[in-house]
Amino acid sequence: MLSRNELKYIQSLCQKKQREAERLFLAEGVKLVEELLHSEFSVRHIYALDSWQEQQSTVPVTRITEAELQKISNLQTPNQVLAIVAQPDPGPLPALEGQLSLVLDGIQDPGNLGTIIRIADWFGITQIIASTDTVEWFNPKVVQATMGSIIRVKSWYLDLPDFLQQVSVPVWGALLAGENVYTTAPISEGLLVIGNESKGIRAPILPLIQHPVTIPRKGQAESLNAGVATGILLSHLAR
Amino acid sequence: MLSRNELKYIQSLCQKKQREAERLFLAEGVKLVEELLHSEFSVRHIYALDSWQEQQSTVPVTRITEAELQKISNLQTPNQVLAIVAQPDPGPLPALEGQLSLVLDGIQDPGNLGTIIRIADWFGITQIIASTDTVEWFNPKVVQATMGSIIRVKSWYLDLPDFLQQVSVPVWGALLAGENVYTTAPISEGLLVIGNESKGIRAPILPLIQHPVTIPRKGQAESLNAGVATGILLSHLAR
Numbered sequence: 001m002l003s004r005n006e007l008k009y010i011q012s013l014c015q016k017k018q019r020e021a022e023r024l025f026l027a028e029g030v031k032l033v034e035e036l037l038h039s040e041f042s043v044r045h046i047y048a049l050d051s052w053q054e055q056q057s058t059v060p061v062t063r064i065t066e067a068e069l070q071k072i073s074n075l076q077t078p079n080q081v082l083a084i085v086a087q088p089d090p091g092p093l094p095a096l097e098g099q100l101s102l103v104l105d106g107i108q109d110p111g112n113l114g115t116i117i118r119i120a121d122w123f124g125i126t127q128i129i130a131s132t133d134t135v136e137w138f139n140p141k142v143v144q145a146t147m148g149s150i151i152r153v154k155s156w157y158l159d160l161p162d163f164l165q166q167v168s169v170p171v172w173g174a175l176l177a178g179e180n181v182y183t184t185a186p187i188s189e190g191l192l193v194i195g196n197e198s199k200g201i202r203a204p205i206l207p208l209i210q211h212p213v214t215i216p217r218k219g220q221a222e223s224l225n226a227g228v229a230t231g232i233l234l235s236h237l238a239r
Numbered sequence: 240m241l242s243r244n245e246l247k248y249i250q251s252l253c254q255k256k257q258r259e260a261e262r263l264f265l266a267e268g269v270k271l272v273e274e275l276l277h278s279e280f281s282v283r284h285i286y287a288l289d290s291w292q293e294q295q296s297t298v299p300v301t302r303i304t305e306a307e308l309q310k311i312s313n314l315q316t317p318n319q320v321l322a323i324v325a326q327p328d329p330g331p332l333p334a335l336e337g338q339l340s341l342v343l344d345g346i347q348d349p350g351n352l353g354t355i356i357r358i359a360d361w362f363g364i365t366q367i368i369a370s371t372d373t374v375e376w377f378n379p380k381v382v383q384a385t386m387g388s389i390i391r392v393k394s395w396y397l398d399l400p401d402f403l404q405q406v407s408v409p410v411w412g413a414l415l416a417g418e419n420v421y422t423t424a425p426i427s428e429g430l431l432v433i434g435n436e437s438k439g440i441r442a443p444i445l446p447l448i449q450h451p452v453t454i455p456r457k458g459q460a461e462s463l464n465a466g467v468a469t470g471i472l473l474s475h476l477a478r
Contacts, residue, residue, distance in 0.1 A: 111350070115464050115467060118460050118463065118464065119460075119463065119464075119467060120458070121458045121459055121460035122454075122456055122457070122458050122460040122463055123456075123457050123458055124457035124458035124459075125458065126458075147460065147461065147462070148460075148461070149459075149460050152458070152459055152460075181474075182474075182478060215361075215474060216478070217361055217362075218361070218362050218363035218477065218478075219359070219360045219361050219362055219363035219364065219365075219391070220360055220363075220388075220391055221357050221358075221360035221361040221386065221387075221388050221391075222386065222387070223386070224357065224358065224361055224470065225354050225357065225358075225466065227464065227466070227467055228354060228358055228466055228467055228469075228470035229470075230467075231463065231464075231467035231468075231470055231471050232470050232471055232474040235420075235421075235454060235471040235474065235475070236474070238457065239421060239455070239457075
């Protein structure tokens with residue numbers, strides 16, 4: 001049974017402002033919630049149908065009805081369980097040496113960000129540095145689109161021009177004109193910058209790209225979706 | 240000014256049943272509608288704000304208000320113009336020799352289908368054969384997600400097992416286990432089968448795949464989005 005205050009509180013966490021103030025986020029569905037319970041993330045409270053089998057004992061569980069789940073869910077088809085989870089502290093800026101990290105310049109679409117996090121996880125990339133205007137990491141649509149990869153990939157939201165001016169590792173960037181990615185050697189250390197969906201990599205960042213790379217086009221589409229482009233580039237550069 | 244009957248009629252075209260009965264679809268936005276007007280597609284009627292500049296003379300244009308556009312638009316942010324367009328007749332089954340075509344086994348998400356059409360267009364693939372249960376080609380979300388590529392890529396919805404049993408070109412398929420796509424030679428002729436988002440390529444199709452190919456995984460994500468996987472595979476196989 002969900003109290004009126006609980007309902008209001010969970011619904012308030014659908015707003016970015018409230019998520020940031022409380023340092024919490026919402027995660028839904030049997031698979032994701034169980035992965036979170038077995039991770040280092042701190043799950044604070046679970047709201048679940050009776051059909052959801054409790055696999056743990058430390059997190060408080062409130063049993064709710066399907067109608068109540070419908071009210072608090074962000075999914076079209078709610079899936080048994082919703083968790084309130086603490087946003088982990090990303091800690092200080094990570095070491096960039098000896099690995100490939102992704103840099104996102106203003107990705108706006110939550111589905112695209114979620115897809116990019118999932119792709120990073122597929123290719124073993126665990127660090128993403130995002131411009132401060134990139135869509136919020138813990139937006140419910142981002143969280144769900146990562147299909148659990150949000151557990152394994154960490155984010156730092158930074159002033160990008162400032163950050164890129166200070167790094168000592170090489171900087172690649174996805175551009176419509178650049179070196180053919182099919183003949184570019186895999187990257188063992190550095191950053192790959194992915195641009196905004198419609199504007200690409202923005203003007204203040206461009207001079208900081210040392211190695212522009214591009215995906216050759218054989219047909220007539222003007223561009224590729226940001227997530228698809230990230231996947232293609234990493235399949236060539238992060239083998 | 241939009242009459243009550245026109246409003247009802249356009250809204251009815253948001254339903255698949257009605258689109259198929261009328262052999263029509265809806266397309267929105269300045270760029271897409273102008274591309275359609277300059278293509279072989281038959282645009283039947285245009286509904287536009289006064290701000291939309293008419294570039295043609297043969298298609299009837301009804302001027303409408305922003306409030307009216309809001310009522311007929313499928314977009315979150317309507318963009319000046321909506322067109323009613325005839326669904327082109329795909330004609331007989333295409334020749335498969337001498338080129339790479341895509342085959343979709345039950346893609347369900349309109350955004351994924353639209354993204355795959357856009358990727359096909361980027362790599363110069365103009366033919367897609369889809370299972371009869373693949374999401375409808377002219378679903379408004381598919382049309383918008385193609386970013387204009389729907390003009391250049393043709394579709395045939397067929398009984399896939401039946402179709403694949405009869406083809407004489409080689410058949411590749413995207414699977415979690417198969418030949419490493421990084422070391423597979425580019426394909427000059429044949430079919431590449433992409434499976435359903437959660438089930439992958441389904442059981443009746445599996446025996447008809449002669450060349451399973453896979454994208455090696457370095458990290459921990461369980462799978463890749465169907466569109467992203469299509470993009471990665473084509474970047475290696477359709478260079």
